Amino acid sequence: MKNLYKLLLAVVILPANLIAQNVQQGQVHGNFQTDIQYYQEDEDIGATEVPAKLGMNSFANIIYTNGNFEAGMRFETYQNALKGYDGRLDGTGLPHKYAKYTDDDFSVTVGDFYEQFGNGLIFRSYEDWSLGFDNAVRGIRVKTKPFDGVTIKGIYGNQRYFMEFNESIVRGADGEISLNELLPSMEEAKTKIMFGGSVISRFQELGENIIKDSIILDIPENVSAFSGRMNIIHGKINVLGEYAYKINDPNLSNNYIFKDGQAAFVSAGYSQKGLGFSVSAKRIDNFDFRSDRNASPIVNALNLNYLPALTKMHHYTLTAMYPYATQPNGEMALQAELIYKFDKKTALGGKYGTTVNVNYSRANTIKHEGIAVDSVNNAHFEGYNSDFFAIGDTLLYEDINIQIKKKFSKKLKGVFTYMNLAYNQDIIEGHPGAPMVYANIGAVDMTYKINTKNAIRGEAQYLSTKSDEGDWAYGLIEYSVAPKWFFSVMDQYNIGNEDKDRRFHYYTGSVVFVKNAHRVALSYGKQRRGLLCVGGVCREVPASNGITLTVSSRF
Amino acid sequence: MKKYRLIAIFFVGLLAITACDKVEAPYGEKIPPIPAECEQVTFSELNMDSVKKVVLLEEVTGIKCPNCPIAHERLHELEELYGYQLAVTGIHASANAAPSNPPLDYDLRTDDGNEISDYLFGQTIPFAPTAFIQRQYNDINILDDGYFYNLNDWQTKIDQLLQQSPEAFLQMINVYDSVENSFCCHVKTTMFEDYNGDINLSIYLVEDSIIGAQDVEGDIVEDYVHMRVFRKSLLNVWGVPIGINLDEESAESVYKFDLEDAWIPKNCSVVAFISDSETREVIQATSEHLIK
Numbered sequence: 001m002k003n004l005y006k007l008l009l010a011v012v013i014l015p016a017n018l019i020a021q022n023v024q025q026g027q028v029h030g031n032f033q034t035d036i037q038y039y040q041e042d043e044d045i046g047a048t049e050v051p052a053k054l055g056m057n058s059f060a061n062i063i064y065t066n067g068n069f070e071a072g073m074r075f076e077t078y079q080n081a082l083k084g085y086d087g088r089l090d091g092t093g094l095p096h097k098y099a100k101y102t103d104d105d106f107s108v109t110v111g112d113f114y115e116q117f118g119n120g121l122i123f124r125s126y127e128d129w130s131l132g133f134d135n136a137v138r139g140i141r142v143k144t145k146p147f148d149g150v151t152i153k154g155i156y157g158n159q160r161y162f163m164e165f166n167e168s169i170v171r172g173a174d175g176e177i178s179l180n181e182l183l184p185s186m187e188e189a190k191t192k193i194m195f196g197g198s199v200i201s202r203f204q205e206l207g208e209n210i211i212k213d214s215i216i217l218d219i220p221e222n223v224s225a226f227s228g229r230m231n232i233i234h235g236k237i238n239v240l241g242e243y244a245y246k247i248n249d250p251n252l253s254n255n256y257i258f259k260d261g262q263a264a265f266v267s268a269g270y271s272q273k274g275l276g277f278s279v280s281a282k283r284i285d286n287f288d289f290r291s292d293r294n295a296s297p298i299v300n301a302l303n304l305n306y307l308p309a310l311t312k313m314h315h316y317t318l319t320a321m322y323p324y325a326t327q328p329n330g331e332m333a334l335q336a337e338l339i340y341k342f343d344k345k346t347a348l349g350g351k352y353g354t355t356v357n358v359n360y361s362r363a364n365t366i367k368h369e370g371i372a373v374d375s376v377n378n379a380h381f382e383g384y385n386s387d388f389f390a391i392g393d394t395l396l397y398e399d400i401n402i403q404i405k406k407k408f409s410k411k412l413k414g415v416f417t418y419m420n421l422a423y424n425q426d427i428i429e430g431h432p433g434a435p436m437v438y439a440n441i442g443a444v445d446m447t448y449k450i451n452t453k454n455a456i457r458g459e460a461q462y463l464s465t466k467s468d469e470g471d472w473a474y475g476l477i478e479y480s481v482a483p484k485w486f487f488s489v490m491d492q493y494n495i496g497n498e499d500k501d502r503r504f505h506y507y508t509g510s511v512v513f514v515k516n517a518h519r520v521a522l523s524y525g526k527q528r529r530g531l532l533c534v535g536g537v538c539r540e541v542p543a544s545n546g547i548t549l550t551v552s553s554r555f
Numbered sequence: 556m557k558k559y560r561l562i563a564i565f566f567v568g569l570l571a572i573t574a575c576d577k578v579e580a581p582y583g584e585k586i587p588p589i590p591a592e593c594e595q596v597t598f599s600e601l602n603m604d605s606v607k608k609v610v611l612l613e614e615v616t617g618i619k620c621p622n623c624p625i626a627h628e629r630l631h632e633l634e635e636l637y638g639y640q641l642a643v644t645g646i647h648a649s650a651n652a653a654p655s656n657p658p659l660d661y662d663l664r665t666d667d668g669n670e671i672s673d674y675l676f677g678q679t680i681p682f683a684p685t686a687f688i689q690r691q692y693n694d695i696n697i698l699d700d701g702y703f704y705n706l707n708d709w710q711t712k713i714d715q716l717l718q719q720s721p722e723a724f725l726q727m728i729n730v731y732d733s734v735e736n737s738f739c740c741h742v743k744t745t746m747f748e749d750y751n752g753d754i755n756l757s758i759y760l761v762e763d764s765i766i767g768a769q770d771v772e773g774d775i776v777e778d779y780v781h782m783r784v785f786r787k788s789l790l791n792v793w794g795v796p797i798g799i800n801l802d803e804e805s806a807e808s809v810y811k812f813d814l815e816d817a818w819i820p821k822n823c824s825v826v827a828f829i830s831d832s833e834t835r836e837v838i839q840a841t842s843e844h845l846i847k
């Protein structure tokens with residue numbers, strides 16, 4: 001415990017003393033976070049022993065700006081990385097550093113950067129601390145606006161691979177035209193139109209021969225992907241679409257086939273005060289695109305692109321228990337969402353108004369038509385054919401949910417959620433033979449404001465299913481003293497497990513202190529094994545039992 | 556327009572003209588036939604009494620793994636117990652195997668070993684000691700949700716597998732050439748029942764008696780003797796098709812491999828196994844010293 005205290009002092013006090021400073025008209029700012037976990041072995045829930053007892057993930061961003069110039073770096077340390085994070089996040093270093101110059105219509109960055117082309121179908125580099133994911137590019141990025149309404153960007157470099165950088169070379173360009181800015185005749189038009197196009201290319205040396213069916217494969221060292229997009233906004237209506245194409249990319253994920261890849265995404269929405277409606281659809285076919293053709297498809301690393309999940313991001317524990325992971329080698333998905341606010345002082349709206357949100361999401365596989373073995377031209381190395389508009393027979397995910405938010409009085413408000421779920425555990429979680437999970441989930445979240453400073457919130461949730469581990473019940477009570485203190489206790493109980501000896505309680509107590517830009521959260525309890533997904537990208541969270549401390553700050 | 560905008564547009568335009576290699580049929584070339592330098596060998600008739608299941612155990616270990624020496628002792632006991640029915644490799648991978656401060660500043664990891672452990676561990680890297688056994692999903696301990704088995708379950712899993720009758724059997728003859736520091740590897744696969752799927756053959760090289768430092772339960776032992784260290788996959792890391800999968804079929808494969816200068820031939824063994832080309836589950840294995 002002494003060591004924990006000393007560690008806390010070292011990692012909190014030092015950066016917390018850094019304040020925004022003026023240095024010859026320059027400014028220093030940044031942010032910091034450390035996550036520390038103390039582990040106790042708990043054989044019942046599968047929390048294994050941790051020899052070091054503690055795990056820690058920490059980072060600090062320090063950014064200096066002076067006029068048009070900016071330079072920054074990120075310090076990261078994993079001593080050892082928290083359970084559930086890839087073991088290659090190890091040690092200490094400055095894996096992210098850059099310098100940037102920007103003026104009105106020109107920007108150049110050297111070093112490490114994040115960038116996205118369009119919706120990210122062929123290229124997106126970003127980082128997500130909670131997932132342990134960072135695919136930054138180290139190299140050069142140039143952005144320019146040669147004319148009003150025209151933006152062109154180019155990138156060149158290597159992708160980050162945990163604490164190192166991959167040898168493959170990534171290069172690409174993106175162009176976007178806003179007709180309303182480019183053409184004087186459209187400047188005042190109510191309809192706004194934007195076109196864009198991108199290209200990305202990866203060069204990776206062949207290395208060891210790849211052999212399939214006694215054939216030494218002719219592996220392409222340069223693999224490119226192209227995309228085109230359009231966005232039209234007219235009043236309250238917004239329509240966007242993007243299509244992407246990748247040439248032959250034999251890789252470990254697709255079992256080294258030479259089939260081209262395709263991805264398409266369309267979305268249409270209508271929004272006005274009190275009403276919003278959107279519908280989106282996508283198709284992905286052989287579109288796992290990475291810096292390394294031999295990268296494991298079940299490790300979140302070296303992804304060049306981003307394929308979003310068309311599902312609602314659920315925030316309650318039980319509604320988020322079975323999250324969807326995008327299937328880059330083939331899926332067709334649809335999502336429709338309606339938000340409506342019943343006005344206040346109406347029969348359905350009540351005194352304060354009522355908001356209703358209805359969401360439907362569904363994902364299926366795509367249809368595969370096999371190719372007959374061709375021992376002369378190896379046509380079967382194409383892998384399969386797939387009709388662009390045909391939907392596969394296997395259901396991956398379906399989620400119908402409705403959420404009602406209502407304020408009952410000045411002191412009392414509530415959120416009521418119902419969800420019906422179908423979840424293909426076999427494919428999404430990689431558990432061969434696991435049956436589909438069909439579940440009904442309900443959640444009630446009530447907040448009572450005692451006075452201007454004190455409030456109490458309670459959650460009650462229930463998940464009913466005959467599959468997997470059976471029914472779950474969840475309860476939480478949170479007491480807050482605004483604006484600084486939050487106290488909570490919660491319990492997640494596997495009430496319906498067929499094995500009565502495995503009906504465990506996963507209880508947790510936590511205290512959170514927030515002051516201005518600083519936050520300290522301390523909790524003790526048990527964590528159930530599960531999946532954490534953000535936008536379709538997932539990380540496994542192992543079972544654990546112990547103390548967790550998170551300290552974060554901005555300066 | 557400022558000059559640098561033109562430079563920037565030129566640079567970006569250059570990037571847009573990117574190379575891409577479109578590959579046309581037949582997508583590659585056939586593997587060369589039997590190396591001319593390898594003389595034909597004669598495999599002995601199978602003695603059906605000795606045709607039994609052989610289990611492949613791939614331990615994931617590291618020089619900084621303090622509990623792994625306990626596992627190494629256990630492996631030695633299991634090898635003594637099961638004899639030829641247990642083929643073992645030790646893959647140095649994950650953070651436990653990464654070099655750090657002297658004397659733990661050498662590296663026994665390999666690209667092939669990393670690829671194997673990455674694929675089978677997925678996103679969960681359990682704490683060592685742990686092993687893959689026949690690359691089967693763990694059906695012994697429901698708390699170990701993955702393709703790995705912890706030390707306490709190794710013998711239980713091996714016993715379970717050895718109860719099964721073998722779907723196939725492998726015979727291997729290695730002929731070492733000390734002048735070229737190479738060897739011809741002859742593997743004969745014989746099927747005893749139909750197999751539903753395609754079968755790949757893999758050949759790995761392992762080396763014993765590598766002396767180096769090791770964390771032994773918190774103490775650094777500088778002259779630790781590393782055994783059965785995975786050095787390389789001599790074919791594609793996930794194997795090459797053998798073209799048979801029906802009862803009574805057999806196939807003979809011959810390859811010539813060069814040894815790296817750092818490897819000591821008399822300490823080397825060759826582990827060969829067949830696996831399902833899609834699931835990568837091991838069907839049958841065999842292990843022989845390179846020089847008998």
